[in-house]
Amino acid sequence: MASYDVIIIGSGPGGYVCAIRCAQRGLKTAIVEGRKTLGGTCLNVGCIPSKALLHASHMLHEAEHNFATMGLKGKSPTVDWNQMQHYKNDTISQNTKGVEFLMKKNKIDWLKGWGSIPTAGKVKVGNETHNAKSIVIASGSEPSSLPNIDIDDKVTVSSSGALKLGKIPKKLIVIGAGVIGLELGSVYQRLGSDVQVIEFLDTITPSMDPEVQRNFQRILKKQGIQFTMGAAVQKVDTSKTKAKVTYKLRKNNSEHVVEADVVLVATGRKPYTEGLGLNALGIEMTQRGQIEVDAQWQTNIPGIYAIGDVIEGPMLAHKAEDEGLAAADQIAGHYGHVNYSVIPGVIYTHPEVANVGETEATLKTQNRKYKTGKFNFMGNGRAKANFSGEGFVKILADAETDRILGAHIIGPSAGDLIHEICVAMEFGASAEDLALTCHAHPTYSEAVREAALACGVGPIHS
Ligand code: NAI
Numbered sequence: 001m002a003s004y005d006v007i008i009i010g011s012g013p014g015g016y017v018c019a020i021r022c023a024q025r026g027l028k029t030a031i032v033e034g035r036k037t038l039g040g041t042c043l044n045v046g047c048i049p050s051k052a053l054l055h056a057s058h059m060l061h062e063a064e065h066n067f068a069t070m071g072l073k074g075k076s077p078t079v080d081w082n083q084m085q086h087y088k089n090d091t092i093s094q095n096t097k098g099v100e101f102l103m104k105k106n107k108i109d110w111l112k113g114w115g116s117i118p119t120a121g122k123v124k125v126g127n128e129t130h131n132a133k134s135i136v137i138a139s140g141s142e143p144s145s146l147p148n149i150d151i152d153d154k155v156t157v158s159s160s161g162a163l164k165l166g167k168i169p170k171k172l173i174v175i176g177a178g179v180i181g182l183e184l185g186s187v188y189q190r191l192g193s194d195v196q197v198i199e200f201l202d203t204i205t206p207s208m209d210p211e212v213q214r215n216f217q218r219i220l221k222k223q224g225i226q227f228t229m230g231a232a233v234q235k236v237d238t239s240k241t242k243a244k245v246t247y248k249l250r251k252n253n254s255e256h257v258v259e260a261d262v263v264l265v266a267t268g269r270k271p272y273t274e275g276l277g278l279n280a281l282g283i284e285m286t287q288r289g290q291i292e293v294d295a296q297w298q299t300n301i302p303g304i305y306a307i308g309d310v311i312e313g314p315m316l317a318h319k320a321e322d323e324g325l326a327a328a329d330q331i332a333g334h335y336g337h338v339n340y341s342v343i344p345g346v347i348y349t350h351p352e353v354a355n356v357g358e359t360e361a362t363l364k365t366q367n368r369k370y371k372t373g374k375f376n377f378m379g380n381g382r383a384k385a386n387f388s389g390e391g392f393v394k395i396l397a398d399a400e401t402d403r404i405l406g407a408h409i410i411g412p413s414a415g416d417l418i419h420e421i422c423v424a425m426e427f428g429a430s431a432e433d434l435a436l437t438c439h440a441h442p443t444y445s446e447a448v449r450e451a452a453l454a455c456g457v458g459p460i461h462s
Contacts, residue, residue: 002109004030006331007123007132009115009276012040014308014320015138016099018328023106025332030132031108032115032125037096038103040140042317045160048095050183051348052088053163057190058350066387079191081168088163116277120301134303134331137276137291138324141309144270146175148235156238156263159184169193169261173245175233177204179347181266182220186349189225196226196258198233198247205347209359209408211394216353216410219390231256236263271310286312296336297327305331319343342425346415351391354418357406357425358396369399373431373454375447377411379461382442388412393451395421395431402430402455413444420448431455 005027008015015031016038022029037044064076103110113126117137123130143158145151153161159180172188174181177199189195197204203213204220204227217227231247234255243263248255271290278285284292284300291299291306298305305327308320322343326336347353363370373395377383391411397404407421424434434452439445450459 001128001130002030003131004028004109005132006030006134006136006328007032007111007115007130008136008138009117009123010040010138010140010308011035011038011099011110012138012140012308012320013042013317014140014324015040015136016102016324017321018136018138018307018324019108020102020106021325021328022331023108025328025334027328027332029106029108030111030130031103032111032113032123034112034114037093038099038110039092039096041142043095043099044092045163047317049088049092049163050159050187052091053084053187054183054348054350056084056087057187061190061350062387069387079168081191085164114275116275117281117304118277120281120303134305136297136324136327136331137273137299137304137306137310138308138320139272139276139310140320141269141315142272143265144268145265146233146267149175149233149265150236150238151265152238155241155243155261156236156265158265162262162264165262171196171260172262172264173198173243173258173260174264174266175236175245176266176268177201177217177227177229178206178266178268179345181264182225183348184264184266185225186220186223189223194226195224196228196260198228198231198245198258200230200232200250202230204229205353207359208345208353208355209394209406210361212353212355212408212410215391216347216349219351219410220349236265238263269309269315273310288312296330297323298330313340314343314345316343316345339426342422344415344418344422346418348415351388351411352409352414354409354414355407356418356422357404359406359408360396363396363405368405370396370405371399371402371455372396373451373456373459375450375454375459375462377444377447379450379459380442380444380447382444383412383447385442386412388444393417393447395434395448395451395455397431397455402432404429404431404434407448407451409448411444411447417444417448420445 006022011033019031111125172193174185174197230250234246237244307323309315322338329336344356376392378389394408396406431452439449453459
């Protein structure tokens with residue numbers, strides 16, 4: 001048995017970042033992880049492996065569609081799926097080993113096994129019980145399925161299974177047009193699968209800006225992804241090699257059956273709290289099964305904190321990281337803060353989609369007067385040279401004060417471009433502040449400046 005200032009349960013981006021900040025603050029820290037490698041869902045079966053497959057399949061797309069135009073002639077590459085899996089696994093391994101190195105460097109003990117909290121101040125891992133002045137629950141989330149669907153992770157798969165399919169499916173059905181469904185749907189569409197997305201709502205990517213939703217869906221359709229919208233999936237019947245998906249169209253209640261080699265269930269994720277002993281401890285939960293915390297990320301039991309996907313808010317690695325930093329500071333007697341109104345969201349398809357702050361829909365419900373500055377990537381020289389003229393930057397600013405309230409980008413490197421606007425929002429900047437900032441030419445960021453200019457006198461290149 002050992003005694004620590006802090007024990008963190010879970011080594012995903014929330015947990016390991018929290019551990020490092022605790023150690024930097026001089027606290028004796030341990031992290032509990034039951035997987036064979038550190039890094040949680042993000043590094044092992046989420047963000048990192050999916051980005052490897054998105055990158056590889058995008059390279060294939062470039063070779064097939066744009067190389068010849070640039071004068072790069074030769075046979076188009078063929079897909080060696082085993083090698084692509086190897087590359088993906090190697091990427092995972094480099095990243096998880098990197099986290100292990102950071103734990104050692106910061107003298108953080110890795111308590112190997114699944115942790116539980118028998119009582120406040122104690123964490124049990126395997127047969128050993130350790131003392132901890134503070135405990136941080138960072139146990140993350142798991143895929144949530146639908147009734148009448150059994151995930152076997154071979155034919156009917158969650159996002160984890162979709163990353164390691166035995167072969168590229170001829171026909172892939174994706175249930176749910178959210179982030180996971182569209183990212184992984186894009187991967188397999190580019191690798192040659194016939195991809196059909198079945199979505200309950202009439203729009204893709206729930207809660208995104210409506211104009212982005214429409215344009216994004218149009219672009220994905222053009223790339224070859226088929227959409228069946230307003231369709232509630234009822235059940236999936238899985239045999240050894242095929243699955244039959246039954247759905248009902250909401251507009252007329254008609255029932256349809258479609259067959260596929262693989263069905264990806266991407267209908268959301270739920271907090272993972274199994275085995276922690278939260279019930280017995282009397283930890284208060286929300287109706288949606290999340291752990292309730294106060295403004296300092298502390299649960300109703302003093303000394304027990306929770307961060308990341310197990311608490312309220314978007315299930316995003318970077319939101320968990322920010323909470324990890326802030327909770328660690330709080331535990332160490334400093335002031336920790338997360339600005340929840342400036343958390344960017346990114347979809348890593350091609351083109352990428354990124355957003356921060358308010359959407360036109362949320363501003364309308366708030367009856368807030370706003371102006372819109374929009375600039376199409378077609379007017380950006382760099383984007384045109386790189387076959388990336390599709391999409392736009394849209395900035396929403398307060399009609400009277402010009403303060404930036406939100407931004408929505410669909411286009412090349414949107415996931416990087418959004419951060420300039422995040423920084424501006426953190427500083428309470430106006431659209432004019434962005435418009436007056438010199439932007440290097442030729443860069444994609446000039447499109448951000450042009451959108452800011454469009455909030456005022458007007459953009460130059462459109
Ligand atoms: P999601 O909540 O984004 O989307 C699920 C979709 O499934 C919704 O559009 C919903 O209407 C639809 N759906 C639900 N029931 C249905 C039914 N019976 N029939 C048809 N459609 C149905 O969930 P997703 O994509 O699984 O992602 C889970 C979480 O992981 C999200 O919070 C997401 O933000 C996060 N994530 C973020 C990534 C990123 O930041 N790039 C990447 C991957 C995941």
